[in-house]
Amino acid sequence: MKRLLVFIFAATLTHLHAQELNIVPQPAEINWPQTKGNNTITSNTPIVLAGSGLENSANFLNDYLQRFYGFKLKIIKGTNFKNAIVLNYERIEHEIPGAYIVNSYNGGIYIAGDNAEGVFYGVQTLLQLLPPADTKSPAAKIVLPWVNISDYPRFAYRGLHLDVGRHFMPVDFIKKYIDYIAQHKMNYFHWHLTEDQGWRIEIKKYPRLTQVGAYRYGTITGKKPGTGNTNTKHGGFYTQAQVKEIVAYAAKRYVTIIPEIELPGHSSAAIAAYPELSCFPKEPTVIPGGNGSIASKKAGGKLVQETWGVFEDVFCPTEYTFQFLQDVLDEVMTLFPSKYIHIGGDECPKEAWKRSAFCQQLIKEKGLKDEHELQSYFIQRIEKHINKKGRTIIGWDEILEGGLAPNALVMSWRGESGGIEAAKQNHQVIMTPGSHVYFDYAQSENEDSITISGYTPIEKVYAYEAIPAELPADKHHFVMGAQANVWTEYMTNPRKVEYMIFPRLAALSEVLWTPKEKRSWEAFEKKLPQLYKKYENNKINYSTAFYDIHSTTLKDTINNGLLWKLFTNATESKITYSTTKDTAISEYRSPLAIKNTQTIKAVVSVNGVVKQILLQSFTFNKATAQKITLANTPSKNYPGDGAFTLVNGIWNERGLQKRHEFLGFSGANLDATIEMSSLQTIKEVNVGILEAVNSWIYRPAAIEVYISADGSNYTLAGTANQFTMATPLRKVGVSFQPQQAKFIRVVVKNYGTIPAGNPGAGSPAWLFADEIEIN
Numbered sequence: 134m135k136r137l138l139v140f141i142f143a144a145t146l147t148h149l150h151a152q153e154l155n156i157v158p159q160p161a162e163i164n165w166p167q168t169k170g171n172n173t174i175t176s177n178t179p180i181v182l183a184g185s186g187l188e189n190s191a192n193f194l195n196d197y198l199q200r201f202y203g204f205k206l207k208i209i210k211g212t213n214f215k216n217a218i219v220l221n222y223e224r225i226e227h228e229i230p231g232a233y234i235v236n237s238y239n240g241g242i243y244i245a246g247d248n249a250e251g252v253f254y255g256v257q258t259l260l261q262l263l264p265p266a267d268t269k270s271p272a273a274k275i276v277l278p279w280v281n282i283s284d285y286p287r288f289a290y291r292g293l294h295l296d297v298g299r300h301f302m303p304v305d306f307i308k309k310y311i312d313y314i315a316q317h318k319m320n321y322f323h324w325h326l327t328e329d330q331g332w333r334i335e336i337k338k339y340p341r342l343t344q345v346g347a348y349r350y351g352t353i354t355g356k357k358p359g360t361g362n363t364n365t366k367h368g369g370f371y372t373q374a375q376v377k378e379i380v381a382y383a384a385k386r387y388v389t390i391i392p393e394i395e396l397p398g399h400s401s402a403a404i405a406a407y408p409e410l411s412c413f414p415k416e417p418t419v420i421p422g423g424n425g426s427i428a429s430k431k432a433g434g435k436l437v438q439e440t441w442g443v444f445e446d447v448f449c450p451t452e453y454t455f456q457f458l459q460d461v462l463d464e465v466m467t468l469f470p471s472k473y474i475h476i477g478g479d480e481c482p483k484e485a486w487k488r489s490a491f492c493q494q495l496i497k498e499k500g501l502k503d504e505h506e507l508q509s510y511f512i513q514r515i516e517k518h519i520n521k522k523g524r525t526i527i528g529w530d531e532i533l534e535g536g537l538a539p540n541a542l543v544m545s546w547r548g549e550s551g552g553i554e555a556a557k558q559n560h561q562v563i564m565t566p567g568s569h570v571y572f573d574y575a576q577s578e579n580e581d582s583i584t585i586s587g588y589t590p591i592e593k594v595y596a597y598e599a600i601p602a603e604l605p606a607d608k609h610h611f612v613m614g615a616q617a618n619v620w621t622e623y624m625t626n627p628r629k630v631e632y633m634i635f636p637r638l639a640a641l642s643e644v645l646w647t648p649k650e651k652r653s654w655e656a657f658e659k660k661l662p663q664l665y666k667k668y669e670n671n672k673i674n675y676s677t678a679f680y681d682i683h684s685t686t687l688k689d690t691i692n693n694g695l696l697w698k699l700f701t702n703a704t705e706s707k708i709t710y711s712t713t714k715d716t717a718i719s720e721y722r723s724p725l726a727i728k729n730t731q732t733i734k735a736v737v738s739v740n741g742v743v744k745q746i747l748l749q750s751f752t753f754n755k756a757t758a759q760k761i762t763l764a765n766t767p768s769k770n771y772p773g774d775g776a777f778t779l780v781n782g783i784w785n786e787r788g789l790q791k792r793h794e795f796l797g798f799s800g801a802n803l804d805a806t807i808e809m810s811s812l813q814t815i816k817e818v819n820v821g822i823l824e825a826v827n828s829w830i831y832r833p834a835a836i837e838v839y840i841s842a843d844g845s846n847y848t849l850a851g852t853a854n855q856f857t858m859a860t861p862l863r864k865v866g867v868s869f870q871p872q873q874a875k876f877i878r879v880v881v882k883n884y885g886t887i888p889a890g891n892p893g894a895g896s897p898a899w900l901f902a903d904e905i906e907i908n
């Protein structure tokens with residue numbers, strides 16, 4: 134390795150300058166020389182390769198310059214490197230590949246990496262030092278400041294996932310996606326290639342996988358269970374030639390592609406192609422929810438799924454299936470040089486295996502305890518085959534159930550507990566918890582396109598810490614890093630995928646790369662407007678959720694009403710509002726007094742440009758803004774905005790996306806007492822309830838209403854225990870003879886245990902309430 138003298142600047146300015154550079158992820162060290170100065174890159178500036186094997190990074194730099202500035206540089210080898218961009222190696226010896234330095238100084242630009250990845254990341258940083266390009270009238274020269282940067286990655290695994298099963302994404306977009314990964318100094322692309330709704334990779338030995346399994350007759354419209362069906366064939370697959378091309382494209386960007394072949398669940402598309410893979414080859418596929426396409430009804434038999442979720446028809450653990458999977462994996466391992474092969478393992482219902490005489494016999498023969506151990510047997514057989522080829526399996530955290538395969542790496546997605554458990558068993562783990570890094574969740578509380586559920590704003594992604602707090606220090610080294618997952622049920626095209634990942638990907642990159650002590654939300658937030666400009670220059674579709682108007686409601690003790698408090702994260706923005714009663718527009722300065730039923734329109738703008746609009750309705754009844762106390766505290770994950778949430782006049786309209794509008798109770802009752810300001814005649818009490826069975830959230834078992842004039846002697850006013858839930862969000866309640874009361878106790882009984890055959894069966898049900906109404 135050739136070593137060069139590096140210019141060291143003894144004196145530096147303060148760290149404050151770091152943000153001005155807008156480098157994402159934030160580098161470990163940025164030092165400014167005492168004397169300010171600039172370097173200029175023109176078409177005469179050479180790129181000098183002072184180390185061997187760095188042509189890749191030089192070409193990458195040139196391609197970028199050509200694309201955005203309209204010129205390329207000469208690439209030369211040698212030692213005369215005044216006023217050049219020099220690429221070289223330096224021994225930094227960071228334990229994770231990718232460390233580098235970038236010195237822009239009065240002799241030119243010097244980029245040196247610990248290894249080839251490091252040089253590549255140095256080039257990525259250089260590109261971010263360049264002023265924004267004007268592609269319409271490219272500048273003949275590019276000016277950048279003198280500065281010293283030294284940088285290294287925090288985690289070895291910095292991943293982004295993409296599900297191409299639910300919606301097929303074209304090759305060009307896959308390449309773009311890999312570019313996005315590399316630009317953020319991330320290094321793994323987890324390519325989820327097989328699903329119930331489509332098999333996406335050509336397997337020569339099993340041509341029906343793509344002839345049949347890559348296409349579905351239609352797709353449900355709207356949010357599951359859907360409002361109908363597109364009745365339009367959807368599908369596509371990657372040929373082996375395309376896969377090779379994509380793998381090579383990624384390798385040039387130091388991105389490793391981990392293919393995922395899902396097993397034993399999420400296998401409807403493979404079963405549609407080869408029904409013998411099912412325990413019940415003759416049983417036709419059911420498309421739950423009643424919104425299957427016309428063509429699928431006509432075709433019958435095994436079908437590629439047209440709706441979302443988890444399906445019972447899974448791979449049967451026969452020798453035929455194992456041979457099939459080994460053949461498939463052999464072709465996959467030939468195409469992908471990755472050390473890691475993802476085999477899925479999540480969400481495999483055991484119903485078919487329970488019904489299957491073959492499976493029950495196999496459980497006996499192998500001395501297994503139950504179907505969970507059968508799944509473990511399944512995974513371990515696959516692991517043995519993959520290990521024989523010198524590769525390692527990765528599985529979702531369900532592979533812990535029934536015993537972890539001996540060499541497996543675990544991806545923790547159902548929170549952090551799977552990752553903690555696997556690390557405690559001395560297995561390497563990758564953290565991908567749904568709570569923080571599922572990029573299919575809405576980033577805006579006011580998102581109006583369909584998203585799967587949940588709400589993960591960029592601040593929450595930024596705050597994510599991949600080493601779980603509960604993990605003992607001697608196990609920290611098992612956490613290789615983290616990954617965001619992008620499931621595409623509600624992303625039908627690349628534009629929507631971009632909208633869901635940007636700008637959260639930028640936040641994730643700092644979580645994964647930047648030293649923990651250098652990570653700062655305040656600094657990151659200041660970089661966002663510049664990032665948005667870059668996205669616009671690159672025609673990237675991104676979310677402006679950062680400008681969301683957030684609100685809380687407080688009790689207005691003076692007016693016996695509500696105070697509505699508004700705020701936004703965007704420091705340079707302005708909020709204005711108007712009401713249905715008075716359409717005049719006023720600037721928001723302090724919480725607004727809300728004394729009766731009305732709708733308020735709040736608008737956030739930056740330099741006169743509208744960024745977000747929020748319409749909020751307030752509905753007043755006898756409970757609104759009254760004193761409320763709770764006998765049981767809600768779950769710490771669903772505290773809403775406290776007990777007052779239930780009397781704040783706001784009925785939830787967007788489900789869990791506005792999760793602070795709900796109080797959530799796991800297995801427990803909601804037991805609230807409302808004290809009205811005076812004795813009043815009442816005849817009805819209603820509660821706003823959310824039901825989302827797939828998220829384990831159920832309607833109440835019963836509601837009991839007790840009333841009192843003095844707050845100590847209560848009588849039962851009425852009960853109800855039958856509720857119709859035509860829509861997931863609904864008022865349910867109790868009516869009774871008009872009576873006088875000042876205190877009303879409302880006991881909303883939890884559903885209890887989740888019934889068999891439903892997600893979470895056997896676990897305590899959740900109860901979610903957003904409002905109490907007294908009439």
Ligand code: ACM
Nearest residue numbers: 479480529546618
């Ligand atoms: C997953 O989200 N089912 C891994």
